[in-house]
Amino acid sequence: MMHHNREVARGDNFQKNxxxxxxxxxxxxxxxxxxxxxVPDDSIFHVSTYTITLLGKYLCFALLALSVDVVWGYCGILxxxxxxxxxxxxxxxxxxxMRQIGERGVYGHPILPDFMVFLNWKELPWFWYGxxxxxxxMLMTLVVPSVLAFVFxxxxxxxxxxxxxxxxxxxxxxxxxxxAFFRNEMGFGGNNGLTDFKDILxxxxxxxxxxxxxxxxSAVALAMAYLLSQLILQxxxxxxxxxxxxxxxxxxxxxFKTENYKVSLFVYSAALAAIxxxxxxxxxxxxxxxxxxxLNSIEIVVWVSVGGRATLYGAVAGAVLxxxxxxxxxxxxxxxxxxxxxxxxxGTTVLLPKGLRGLFDGKQWxxxxxxxxxKIT
Numbered sequence: 001m002m003h004h005n006r007e008v009a010r011g012d013n014f015q016k017n018x019x020x021x022x023x024x025x026x027x028x029x030x031x032x033x034x035x036x037x038x039v040p041d042d043s044i045f046h047v048s049t050y051t052i053t054l055l056g057k058y059l060c061f062a063l064l065a066l067s068v069d070v071v072w073g074y075c076g077i078l079x080x081x082x083x084x085x086x087x088x089x090x091x092x093x094x095x096x097x098m099r100q101i102g103e104r105g106v107y108g109h110p111i112l113p114d115f116m117v118f119l120n121w122k123e124l125p126w127f128w129y130g131x132x133x134x135x136x137x138m139l140m141t142l143v144v145p146s147v148l149a150f151v152f153x154x155x156x157x158x159x160x161x162x163x164x165x166x167x168x169x170x171x172x173x174x175x176x177x178x179x180a181f182f183r184n185e186m187g188f189g190g191n192n193g194l195t196d197f198k199d200i201l202x203x204x205x206x207x208x209x210x211x212x213x214x215x216x217x218s219a220v221a222l223a224m225a226y227l228l229s230q231l232i233l234q235x236x237x238x239x240x241x242x243x244x245x246x247x248x249x250x251x252x253x254x255x256f257k258t259e260n261y262k263v264s265l266f267v268y269s270a271a272l273a274a275i276x277x278x279x280x281x282x283x284x285x286x287x288x289x290x291x292x293x294x295l296n297s298i299e300i301v302v303w304v305s306v307g308g309r310a311t312l313y314g315a316v317a318g319a320v321l322x323x324x325x326x327x328x329x330x331x332x333x334x335x336x337x338x339x340x341x342x343x344x345x346x347g348t349t350v351l352l353p354k355g356l357r358g359l360f361d362g363k364q365w366x367x368x369x370x371x372x373x374x375k376i377t
Contacts, residue, residue: 018230021313022223028055029219033212049208053283054327056215058320060280063222065303065319066312067272070229072301073310074238075265076245078163081170082273083297084177085145089274090287091181092144094194095128096137097205097282101198114196115189125187134201141278142271149270153263160259162248171294178292193288200282211283218279225272226312232268233312241265302345308355318355 032055035047064086071077098113107117111124130136152173156166184190203210232238243251244258252258281287290296299322307318322344330337348355 015230017311017313018226021226021316025219025223029216033216036208036212049211052208052211052215056211056218056283057280058323059215059218059222060276060283061303061323062316062319063218063225063276063279064273064300065307065315066222066225066229067269067276068300069304069309069312069315070233070272071265071269072304073312073315074233074245075241075262076248077262077266078167078301079170079266079269080167080294080297080301081172081174082269082300083294084174084292085149085270085273086277086280086296087174087177087181087287087289087291088145088148089141089277090281090291091188091194091277092131092137092141092274093278093281094197094287095131095188096134097197097200098194099128099132100200101196104198105196113189113194115192115194116187119184121187128187138278141274145270145274146267149267150263153266154259157259157262157266171297174292174297175294178289178294181289181292189288191289193286193290194281195286195288197282197285205282205285214279214283218283221275221279222316225275226316229272229312237261299341302341304355305345306348306355308357311355311357314355314357317357321356 032047032052035045036049036052039046064082067085068079068082071079101113103110105114105117107114109117112121116124131140152170156169161169180186181188181193182191188194197205199205200210203213205211233241240251240256240261243256244261248258277287277291300319303319303322304315305318306322307316308314322341325344326337326341329340333340
């Protein structure tokens with residue numbers, strides 16, 4: 001009976017937090033969009049297009065952080081390779097945008113992107129076929145990262161690789177992809193990546209209305225991912241995932257094939273990260289191999305840790321707050337940012353193990369105060 005009551009309370013809190021999150025998300029989105037399109041530029045209430053683009057980028061990062069929280073916070077899978085799925089989603093969108101340039105490129109070739117003409121490529125590689133279609137590109141945004149996640153997860157989880165070993169392998173995966181995409185012969189633009197995009201579905205990417213539309217679409221994608229993740233984690237499937245996180249050997253001993261749950265959740269998480277990457281690229285205007293950097297994947301984990309694991313909304317808040325701080329801090333002290341990020345991660349881990357959302361937890365405050373008092377005495 002007590003267990004049932006705890007489950008009901010947990011579900012109620014989940015739904016309450018979800019409602020608050022959606023109200024705040026759509027409130028900010030509607031306000032910012034209205035103040036950009038309808039409020040005059042000289043008004044103090046006007047929101048610039050630069051700010052809209054920045055907010056859209058933050059929402060993409062929030063979706064990426066949510067994807068990591070799903071597997072790390074709820075299943076205990078610490079992935080240091082989700083930047084790879086984000087980058088792959090970005091590249092599939094970038095390939096579509098490059099195919100839309102056509103004769104408007106520097107070299108004016110109707111089919112080949114500029115970098116291929118520059119490298120004396122004579123024909124379009126087979127893996128670029130179909131990317132002139134938006135529908136095909138979106139399908140590949142889901143399929144390519146999901147297949148990679150399935151293959152990787154099937155090999156790793158069926159071999160029962162866990163803990164720090166799994167984290168190292170995921171980081172090795174994204175590092176290997178980064179090295180591969182840096183090579184010109186791979187056909188993805190090499191070191192420079194893909195850029196100089198013109199339009200998407202016929203809409204000018206430099207237009208204020210297009211920027212606002214992409215910002216709103218990012219908000220909708222984040223809301224849908226949040227609700228879907230909430231639905232999954234509240235289900236029987238979600239309870240099994242939590243059991244795997246807390247006691248995988250016991251969960252396996254009572255008959256659950258834990259590797260199947262871990263693989264499927266890992267694939268779902270990779271798909272969310274890829275969608276975030278696909279939304280990110282048209283807003284920032286470039287995708288290059290630097291997005292595969294292992295440091296980027298580590299930063300994602302920091303966002304989730306700072307906001308608070310196993311909450312979904314904590315991961316979103318952490319991503320927005322840390323990236324806002326990064327925007328401000330790197331402008332003033334670019335060389336010191338990594339030290340600040342490391343200090344933030346260590347400080348949060350030591351003092352606030354539940355992340356910033358623990359600031360609203362009276363129990364965490366009491367534990368922190370007791371720890372300080374013990375050190376003083």
